[in-house]
Amino acid sequence: MRSRRAILVEGAGALAVAATPTWAAAQAPDFPFPGGNGxxxxxxxxxxxxxxxxxxxxxxxxxTPFADFDRGVFTPNDKFFVRWHWSDIPTEIDAKSYRLVVxxxxxxxxxxxxxxxxxxxxxxxxxxxQCSGNSRGFFEPRVPGGQWGNGAMGNARWAGVRLRDVxxxxxxxPSAVAVRFTGLDKAPVSDGPQxxxxxxxxxxxxxxxxxAYAMNGAALPLLNGYPxxxxxxxxxxxxxxxxxxxIEVLDAPDDNFWMKTAYLxxxxxxxxxxxxxxxxxxxxxSRMLPRSFIxxxxxxxxxxxxxxxxxxxxxxxGDSGVAKVEVSADGGQSWQAAKLGADEGPYSFRxxxxxxxxxxxxxxxLAVRCTNSAGDTQPGQPNWNGSGYMxxxxxxxxxxxx
Amino acid sequence: xxxxxxxxxxLQLEFPPDAAxxxxxxxxxxxxxxxxxxxxADMVLDQPLLPRATWAxxxxxxxxxxxxxxKDADMPLIVDYLAATHAPPQ
Numbered sequence: 001m002r003s004r005r006a007i008l009v010e011g012a013g014a015l016a017v018a019a020t021p022t023w024a025a026a027q028a029p030d031f032p033f034p035g036g037n038g039x040x041x042x043x044x045x046x047x048x049x050x051x052x053x054x055x056x057x058x059x060x061x062x063x064t065p066f067a068d069f070d071r072g073v074f075t076p077n078d079k080f081f082v083r084w085h086w087s088d089i090p091t092e093i094d095a096k097s098y099r100l101v102v103x104x105x106x107x108x109x110x111x112x113x114x115x116x117x118x119x120x121x122x123x124x125x126x127x128x129x130q131c132s133g134n135s136r137g138f139f140e141p142r143v144p145g146g147q148w149g150n151g152a153m154g155n156a157r158w159a160g161v162r163l164r165d166v167x168x169x170x171x172x173x174p175s176a177v178a179v180r181f182t183g184l185d186k187a188p189v190s191d192g193p194q195x196x197x198x199x200x201x202x203x204x205x206x207x208x209x210x211x212a213y214a215m216n217g218a219a220l221p222l223l224n225g226y227p228x229x230x231x232x233x234x235x236x237x238x239x240x241x242x243x244x245x246x247i248e249v250l251d252a253p254d255d256n257f258w259m260k261t262a263y264l265x266x267x268x269x270x271x272x273x274x275x276x277x278x279x280x281x282x283x284x285x286s287r288m289l290p291r292s293f294i295x296x297x298x299x300x301x302x303x304x305x306x307x308x309x310x311x312x313x314x315x316x317x318g319d320s321g322v323a324k325v326e327v328s329a330d331g332g333q334s335w336q337a338a339k340l341g342a343d344e345g346p347y348s349f350r351x352x353x354x355x356x357x358x359x360x361x362x363x364x365x366l367a368v369r370c371t372n373s374a375g376d377t378q379p380g381q382p383n384w385n386g387s388g389y390m391x392x393x394x395x396x397x398x399x400x401x402x
Numbered sequence: 403x404x405x406x407x408x409x410x411x412x413l414q415l416e417f418p419p420d421a422a423x424x425x426x427x428x429x430x431x432x433x434x435x436x437x438x439x440x441x442x443a444d445m446v447l448d449q450p451l452l453p454r455a456t457w458a459x460x461x462x463x464x465x466x467x468x469x470x471x472x473k474d475a476d477m478p479l480i481v482d483y484l485a486a487t488h489a490p491p492q
Contacts, residue, residue, distance in 0.1 A: 035450050045418035057420040057442035087440060091417060095410040114410040142450035144460055159408075188440050192469045213408045222415055257467070
């Protein structure tokens with residue numbers, strides 16, 4: 001029996017695959033995690049959010065349905081992934097009384113009302129925000145934690161002011177070495193460690209780091225950090241503190257729980273170690289790695305044998321731009337270059353397109369890989385660490401040729 | 403996407419209710435009483451099947467690191483529930 005999909009593919013002509021992804025946008029996913037338990041509902045119940053994959057109700061963890069990544073390089077605000085650590089999240093923001101305090105090792109303490117931010121130059125940057133544990137559900141052996149598919153990432157054009165400009169107005173003292181960021185979310189238990197993240201002073205002064213008050217030309221959704229959040233292009237989302245209300249300049253490296261104990265990775269290439277390996281030096285997670293995805297078809301797609309298939313997708317360089325994207329019709333034995341779309345800057349998603357001739361019949365394996373402008377290429381073998389961080393293996397998509 | 407100054411508006415929103423409890427199993431009442439104070443049940447139910455030792459470490463982390471006020475006597479009961487309902491076959 002021939003599937004409707006196969007008929008669609010052939011009917012669309014030899015060059016095309018189906019115009020829409022093979023996974024329907026309105027369909028709840030069943031992620032093919034090793035060992036299973038990958039079925040998740042879709043929810044439209046969260047404020048300012050469209051249909052999202054429900055990973056956790058409280059504190060909210062909402063994943064972008066993968067079909068939405070086919071819509072373009074910028075992820076719509078109502079589809080942008082959501083992740084909070086503690087459940088005590090304000091549902092009410094008073095724009096008049098909201099203050100961002102800058103204190104600690106500074107010459108002048110600041111208490112900035114939201115309109116005060118407008119005294120600083122407005123800056124825009126396109127940047128991918130990706131959870132450290134994006135794709136954790138695919139780790140094998142499996143590890144505890146949020147069991148994300150690949151949709152704990154998003155790309156936006158962020159607008160706001162440079163952190164550097166705000167720090168300069170406060171005037172860091174010579175004793176300053178690090179800068180710690182805190183938001184309004186709190187633990188529901190009194191002594192739970194407040195979520196706080198830090199950057200070295202040198203890093204905090206880099207010009208790409210923003211205090212953002214807009215994404216994709218609109219206010220941030222509350223669940224993405226309204227009214228302001230930190231944007232740290234090239235670094236994992238854990239540093240992008242939401243509902244930012246406190247900046248403390250420190251005279252020593254930060255040893256708070258979320259820097260010293262949580263969010264640590266093996267100090268090895270691609271944060272890779274062996275299960276059970278001991279004595280591995282651990283360091284705070286930081287820079288992102290290159291990744292790439294096919295977005296116009298998914299696992300199980302049916303393509304016409306002997307015909308050319310049009311593929312498209314997204315790539316990111318991690319902490320540098322996308323230099324090259326390659327696709328493979330034979331599971332990564334041979335590669336051909338994809339065509340890159342418009343360059344929105346080194347920290348953005350970049351669209352790629354390719355046409356592949358699908359020779360043979362039966363099962364075939366598509367693959368895509370990205371090399372960033374620093375020369376780092378996605379590995380063919382997956383990394384592993386006990387926290388499920390920094391997955392960036394070459395993605396493989398099984399298809400059937402009919 | 404203009405460069406207009408942002409409008410900082412006050413917001414008041416609601417999160418959806420989350421009343422789901424844990425499915426039946428040994429000591430489920432104690433699990434519901436303790437675990438749901440800080441997070442929804444799906445946080446646990448969406449995990450892979452994990453061995454008992456891993457669940458014991460997770461429960462200990464909830465108390466020691468995240469300061470969940472778990473009583474000594476309740477901790478093994480919670481681990482029993484997780485091992486009975488969400489662990490690989492022995």
